[in-house]
Amino acid sequence: MNSEPPLVELRSVSKSFGNVYAVQDVDFQVRRAEIVGLIGDNGAGKSTLIRIIAGVHEPDSGELYVRGRKIARWNAAKARDAKIETVYQDRALAEQQTIASNIFLGREVTGPLGMLKVREQHAEAEKLMRYLGFTSKVFAPDSVVGRLSGGERQGVAIARALYFKADLIILDEPTTALSLTESRKVLEFQLRAKEEGSSSIFITHTIAHAYDVADRLVIMDRGRIAGEFRRGDVDLEALIANLQAVARTGHLEAAR
Amino acid sequence: MQLLRRDGILVERPAFGLSAGKFLRVHRALIGASGFYVALMIVFIGAAPSVFLKTDAYTAVFVSLPLLVIIAVPMVFVVAAGEIDLSFASTVGICALVFAEATQGGVNPFVALVLAIIAGVAAGAANAILVLYVGLPSLVATLGMYFFLRGIVQLVSQGIGIPLDFMQYSFFTRLFVGHIGSFPVQMIWGLGLGLVGLFLFNRHRFGAHICAIGDNMLAATEMGINVRRVKALAFMYVGATSAIVGVLSSLININFFPTVGDGLLLTVLAAVFVGGTPAWGGVGTVAGAIVGAFTISFIEPGIIAIGLTGFYTQFFYGLVIILSLVGHRFAVRHAR
Numbered sequence: 001m002n003s004e005p006p007l008v009e010l011r012s013v014s015k016s017f018g019n020v021y022a023v024q025d026v027d028f029q030v031r032r033a034e035i036v037g038l039i040g041d042n043g044a045g046k047s048t049l050i051r052i053i054a055g056v057h058e059p060d061s062g063e064l065y066v067r068g069r070k071i072a073r074w075n076a077a078k079a080r081d082a083k084i085e086t087v088y089q090d091r092a093l094a095e096q097q098t099i100a101s102n103i104f105l106g107r108e109v110t111g112p113l114g115m116l117k118v119r120e121q122h123a124e125a126e127k128l129m130r131y132l133g134f135t136s137k138v139f140a141p142d143s144v145v146g147r148l149s150g151g152e153r154q155g156v157a158i159a160r161a162l163y164f165k166a167d168l169i170i171l172d173e174p175t176t177a178l179s180l181t182e183s184r185k186v187l188e189f190q191l192r193a194k195e196e197g198s199s200s201i202f203i204t205h206t207i208a209h210a211y212d213v214a215d216r217l218v219i220m221d222r223g224r225i226a227g228e229f230r231r232g233d234v235d236l237e238a239l240i241a242n243l244q245a246v247a248r249t250g251h252l253e254a255a256r
Numbered sequence: 257m258q259l260l261r262r263d264g265i266l267v268e269r270p271a272f273g274l275s276a277g278k279f280l281r282v283h284r285a286l287i288g289a290s291g292f293y294v295a296l297m298i299v300f301i302g303a304a305p306s307v308f309l310k311t312d313a314y315t316a317v318f319v320s321l322p323l324l325v326i327i328a329v330p331m332v333f334v335v336a337a338g339e340i341d342l343s344f345a346s347t348v349g350i351c352a353l354v355f356a357e358a359t360q361g362g363v364n365p366f367v368a369l370v371l372a373i374i375a376g377v378a379a380g381a382a383n384a385i386l387v388l389y390v391g392l393p394s395l396v397a398t399l400g401m402y403f404f405l406r407g408i409v410q411l412v413s414q415g416i417g418i419p420l421d422f423m424q425y426s427f428f429t430r431l432f433v434g435h436i437g438s439f440p441v442q443m444i445w446g447l448g449l450g451l452v453g454l455f456l457f458n459r460h461r462f463g464a465h466i467c468a469i470g471d472n473m474l475a476a477t478e479m480g481i482n483v484r485r486v487k488a489l490a491f492m493y494v495g496a497t498s499a500i501v502g503v504l505s506s507l508i509n510i511n512f513f514p515t516v517g518d519g520l521l522l523t524v525l526a527a528v529f530v531g532g533t534p535a536w537g538g539v540g541t542v543a544g545a546i547v548g549a550f551t552i553s554f555i556e557p558g559i560i561a562i563g564l565t566g567f568y569t570q571f572f573y574g575l576v577i578i579l580s581l582v583g584h585r586f587a588v589r590h591a592r
Binding site for chain 1 (some may be wrong): 278282459460461462464465467468471472474475476477478479480481482538539
């Protein structure tokens with residue numbers, strides 16, 4: 001089968017906040033060009049799990065491997081260097097800054113002495129937004145993000161992942177609060193990224209979205225992974241039945 | 257070219273580049289601050305033409321105006337990053353003391369300048385530790401540092417000044433606070449440092465990170481920006497420039513005064529806010545702060561020239577600050 005090591009792998013990772021386990025003893029992996037849908041109730045630990053992968057939360061215990069190599073002292077900057085880009089639920093946008101500065105936030109295009117290459121950033125921003133299908137003339141690289149709609153903001157956040165040619169794109173509830181056409185754009189983007197060899201992990205409460213695009217669905221409950229399915233192995237109704245069983249009992253087997 | 261309606265205003269939008277409407281919007285704070293300054297000067301020139309149509313009035317103001325510019329510029333970085341620094345006024349004092357003690361002890365003034373800057377950076381680092389590692393709000397932490405550092409100056413100097421008359425005709429003094437004709441050289445240093453700040457803020461990664469942090473600290477962290485490092489640099493930047501001001505100020509007076517810098521505390525902050533940098537962080541204007549320093553510096557001579565007594569000074573400071581802040585408030589359209 002696939003002898004290539006997983007792109008990212010977590011081994012028995014735990015993270016608690018105070019005395020509450022947000023993620024407990026979780027094994028998780030994502031392979032190249034794989035789309036993983038992360039589903040589960042509120043407080044199941046999905047956001048914590050992806051924030052660990054993104055390097056924002058440091059796990060209390062467990063190991064993290066990237067492309068087969070164990071990484072110590074994982075952090076957000078290292079994650080971005082490893083071509084892991086995250087589109088957060090809050091979209092991590094600085095609202096008073098322009099579209100261009102948000103796309104390049106934390107990794108500006110610079111010349112000698114850290115000088116910003118403003119023109120280059122603008123040109124790239126323009127190209128990216130066009131590619132994502134935002135063609136409105138009012139929608140310029142120097143528009144301030146605070147004035148954009150939810151879908152446009154999501155577009156800016158995704159444009160980041162796109163520009164940095166991420167190998168793994170993590171999307172935290174990417175379709176929440178989006179219109180139908182905007183949601184479709186996001187899902188199409190994931191499929192297109194997959195064709196180009198990129199993987200993505202996404203959290204969603206819309207099971208139909210997860211079912212539509214994910215190769216693998218991972219169900220989380222109370223900080224643990226309760227079970228997982230390959231898409232071909234289960235139909236949408238059985239999946240929903242399983243989810244409800246997990247919510248009641250914390251186990252997958254109960255539904256079978 | 258095309259016309260389109262935005263915010264109920266017809267704007268002309270060229271095929272590329274900044275449209276007139278957008279230019280006004282992006283630079284509204286600076287334009288507002290400049291407009292305010294020009295209006296103020298027109299009032300002064302109209303009321304006291306015999307004073308303000310001669311260069312003497314300007315060269316007199318330019319003696320101390322650069323001191324305001326030199327600290328107001330880095331203060332924009334601190335404020336845009338969502339913090340405040342009140343300690344700089346005492347940092348000026350302690351750095352001036354370091355410079356005065358060193359030069360009087362026979363140290364080369366250039367070396368003494370470097371020592372003063374090191375002291376200033378250290379004071380900035382102390383602020384950074386209290387705010388970023390201990391977790392104190394910067395308003396409180398730097399207020400404490402303000403008293404603490406001034407206290408050290410008072411203790412060490414025993415409240416007594418140090419004359420620097422031996423430096424009066426030195427190359428060092430002429431280089432930094434001499435005159436070209438009647439034009440004070442420190443104005444060139446002030447504007448030069450202002451330009452450096454302008455570049456750092458608008459065209460350098462540092463400025464971009466400052467704004468990102470002040471705008472959305474969580475987003476900046478998630479995008480891999482080292483928030484503590486960037487904020488610490490901003491505090492140390494203010495510290496370093498405070499040291500320069502301490503040295504310039506002592507040279508201008510040819511004397512170290514234990515109170516040196518205290519007069520700058522509120523005027524520097526006023527220059528930043530009158531210049532159009534809002535107090536909430538995320539945005540700021542260095543050019544505006546420079547214009548703000550001009551506005552603040554001309555108020556007092558303007559009032560005196562008009563023939564009012566010095567008792568009016570604070571009244572008009574207050575009036576000018578409030579009016580310009582109200583103006584900026586209305587210029588900022590988006591709700592917070």
